[in-house]
Amino acid sequence: MKLHRPEPILKHDALPVDATTKPRQAAIKLRDGKTLIVTDAYGTGADILEALRTVIRAPSSEASYAARQAYRRTVREASLRLLAPVVKHRMKLKHAAPIGFLEELYPKLVAFALPFVQVQELHGAWQTYLDGVKLAVLGHKVFPFYGTYAPTRTSHLELFATWMSQYEGPRTRAVDVGTGCGVLALMLCKAGFEQVLATDDNPNAIESVSRELRRHKIETPVELQHVDLLGHDPQPAEVIVFNPPWMKGEVRGHLDRALYFEDGLFERFFEQADARLTPSGRIVLLFSNVITLVQPDVPHPIEAELERGRFKLVKKLKRKVKPPRGKDGKRRNTREKVEVWELERV
Numbered sequence: 001m002k003l004h005r006p007e008p009i010l011k012h013d014a015l016p017v018d019a020t021t022k023p024r025q026a027a028i029k030l031r032d033g034k035t036l037i038v039t040d041a042y043g044t045g046a047d048i049l050e051a052l053r054t055v056i057r058a059p060s061s062e063a064s065y066a067a068r069q070a071y072r073r074t075v076r077e078a079s080l081r082l083l084a085p086v087v088k089h090r091m092k093l094k095h096a097a098p099i100g101f102l103e104e105l106y107p108k109l110v111a112f113a114l115p116f117v118q119v120q121e122l123h124g125a126w127q128t129y130l131d132g133v134k135l136a137v138l139g140h141k142v143f144p145f146y147g148t149y150a151p152t153r154t155s156h157l158e159l160f161a162t163w164m165s166q167y168e169g170p171r172t173r174a175v176d177v178g179t180g181c182g183v184l185a186l187m188l189c190k191a192g193f194e195q196v197l198a199t200d201d202n203p204n205a206i207e208s209v210s211r212e213l214r215r216h217k218i219e220t221p222v223e224l225q226h227v228d229l230l231g232h233d234p235q236p237a238e239v240i241v242f243n244p245p246w247m248k249g250e251v252r253g254h255l256d257r258a259l260y261f262e263d264g265l266f267e268r269f270f271e272q273a274d275a276r277l278t279p280s281g282r283i284v285l286l287f288s289n290v291i292t293l294v295q296p297d298v299p300h301p302i303e304a305e306l307e308r309g310r311f312k313l314v315k316k317l318k319r320k321v322k323p324p325r326g327k328d329g330k331r332r333n334t335r336e337k338v339e340v341w342e343l344e345r346v
């Protein structure tokens with residue numbers, strides 16, 4: 001299983017930049033398609049990336065979702081043209097903090113370059129991995145490996161805990177499809193399932209959960225599979241849980257697969273779940289009304305399946321999410337609700 005990592009750049013003809021270069025001038029060069037490499041200090045790169053956000057004008061806050069996405073993509077593409085040197089598993093810049101993932105992901109590479117923004121992401125991921133993410137639904141922290149989706153909000157997990165507490169069916173085998181950092185699989189273990197299968201098509205997620213299992217000494221056997229959705233495991237399960245991506249969108253990087261779904265994902269999921277569910281089994285989807293609010297033209301993937309008549313809705317739990325804070329620190333209004341959909345065969 002080959003782990004995802006930022007692609008190392010072994011050869012380039014990037015123009016050197018340092019503290020004598022004006023950040024705005026460097027940002028304009030990036031915007032115009034030039035590749036640059038920072039040669040002195042971490043702060044130089046950080047200043048240039050900050051200047052890039054003023055050089056490429058952001059759309060207004062009323063702009064469409066598509067326009068805001070397009071802006072983010074343009075900034076991202078330009079920022080990837082700013083490089084940072086890496087030597088002996090450290091960013092070779094003054095004031096750059098050590099990043100353990102550089103050694104883990106590039107054990108044999110001595111000197112190369114990476115996009116500065118990706119080194120920043122590796123650094124952020126390393127800090128999260130060291131500090132862990134506290135999840136009250138588990139009663140402990142999880143330590144997501146680089147490139148693994150970890151929840152930043154928890155109301156959907158709390159709603160799933162409510163669903164779990166109301167579940168009265170058998171607990172022989174459950175599947176957590178798209179396990180990410182493993183939170184739902186661990187909740188299923190905690191709820192007393194005798195066996196849990198956790199899958200993900202992101203190899204880093206499988207690595208993450210395998211480290212998590214070693215850390216916590218879970219009594220329930222958890223099998224990990226790096227596969228598309230439910231994979232080829234023929235064993236029936238009484239509960240198949242999936243917290244899928246909640247919006248339709250273009251998948252460019254492996255982490256996008258946690259957030260955006262492409263055509264066919266839900267169809268494949270229901271097809272596979274139908275083949276694997278016990279006769280009285282339950283499909284449980286963690287979802288949100290965000291798709292109806294932001295993408296009203298996209299057919300609702302769960303309702304579309306229900307209309308086919310293969311499964312029926314047993315219950316749907318809903319809960320308002322805590323509104324996010326705006327730049328002024330005040331909570332903004334939101335109509336977003338998280339949902340748990342429980343389906344059974346017709």
Ligand SMILES: C[S@@+](CC[C@H](N)C(=O)[O-])C[C@H]1O[C@@H](n2cnc3c(N)ncnc32)[C@H](O)[C@@H]1O
Binds near residue numbers: 177180184201258
């Ligand atoms: C929204 S995240 C949820 C992660 C985790 N279950 C949680 O609740 O925090 C969706 C997960 O599904 C995985 N995923 C997306 N498409 C998949 C596919 N076709 N097969 C397997 N996993 C997939 C992603 O890699 C990601 O880890």
